[in-house]
Amino acid sequence: MSPLTRRHFCHQLATALGAALGGVGVSSAALPQQTVGPLRLLSAGRRLNDGGTTLLTAEFDGRHAEPTVRVFDADFRGHGVVQHPSDPSTLLMFARRPGFKALRVDLENGAVDSAFHLGKDRQAFGHGVFSADGKLLYSCEGEITSGRGLICVRETDGFTLLDEWDSGGIGPHELVWMPDDRTLAIANGGLLTRPESGREVLNLDTMASNLSYLDTDSGAVIETAPSPHPRASIRHLDVSKSGFVALGMQFQRLPKDHGEAAPLVARHRRGEGIRPLAIPDAVNAACDDYIGSVQISSTGQHAAFSSPRGDLVITADLKAGTFQGFHILHDVCGIGTIPQTDRFLLTNSQGQGRIIEGGDASEVADTRFHTPGLGWDNHVEIAPRAAASATV
Secondary structure (H helix, E strand, O other), X not given: OOXXXXXXXXXXXXXXXXXXXXXXXXXXXXXXXXXXXXXXXXXXXXXXXXXXXEEEEEEEOOOOOOOEEEEEXXXXXXXXXXXXXXXXXXXXXXXXXXXXXEEEEEOOOOOEEEEEEOOOOEEEEEEEEEOOOOOEEEEXXXXXXXXEEEEEEEEOXXXXXXXXXXXXXXXXXXEXXXXXXXXXXXXXXXXXXXXXXXXXXXXXXXXXXXXXXXXXXXXXXXXXXXXXXXXXXXXXXXXXXXXXXXXXXXXXXXXXXXXXXXXXXXEEOOOOOOXXXXXXXXXHHHOOOEOOEEEEOOOOOEEEEEEOOOOEEEEEEOOOOEEEEEEEOOOEEEEEEOOOOOEEEEEEOOOEEEEEEOXXXXXXXXXXXXXXXXXXXXXXXXXXXXXXXXXX
């Protein structure tokens, strides 16, 4: 089955799930309006008329159909965006795989410049985080010749490289702070790629993805949990205040895997193994082997997982490990956690946005928005206006 045909099939399957599962999470819910703003949205993006790449910021009050948007042109396609924790006017956008630099934006004066370029034999994988005090930046990178995954440490005045630590695997993609603000949880995708071969995976037969925990005081990996399937690449993650990690995976299917169910969403607690979440087979199949973003609600109760290939977002009870619902939106990928609620904000490549409940994925009434002429890329970061956020 060709990728196009497969996607069309999965979209039809996702649409049919509403009837099969009693309409859970598909139609809008007439729920009492709760305060969800004002919010600041941060994302890589693109101009729909010419495909130009950008960094987008939007001020959204939770009700207006069109947020106030600022557009900062970039000379590369971005991926993760991070806001400085003590200087909210400073943003960084990381180049997506394969990438070689980060862009800096000053929201006060509108200045756009290069934060840093990677050195020789290095490539970036699209995500980074600031330390809690904003003095250090940690980013996911890799050594091109060997494929070794790296966590690179830079000071944030001039972004001089201070150190490089082994990530614990190949292809580190996303990293997040654990609640102790000392340990980093790292999604090592296990996929060997090189700039000259684009997105082609060069080690499908030997790939080994894992979740690793790195102590930033010593620079050492202190715990590793292997992926639940040899070809399930752990790509995205988020962590709750209690230390639960939610994981989203992308299955690298080979002909011999035809018909095999792929684990795509999971959870982990340190000292245990990775546990796939109990998702209905039809919902799992509709995701088309691909999860593009993961977020945990502010309450820590629910996790949301997006599948742009399947045109849907899944919600699950993180503690119980059980499926809660799904929401259908074309090419949806960005998920943001709305502060002090159990809700998520969704964005897609056509500039559409919605807010859903963490529990059953039902849509919150009167909160849709649209950014005409602008599309949102894979991830959206949410911060209250005039407040800081330390992770992508």
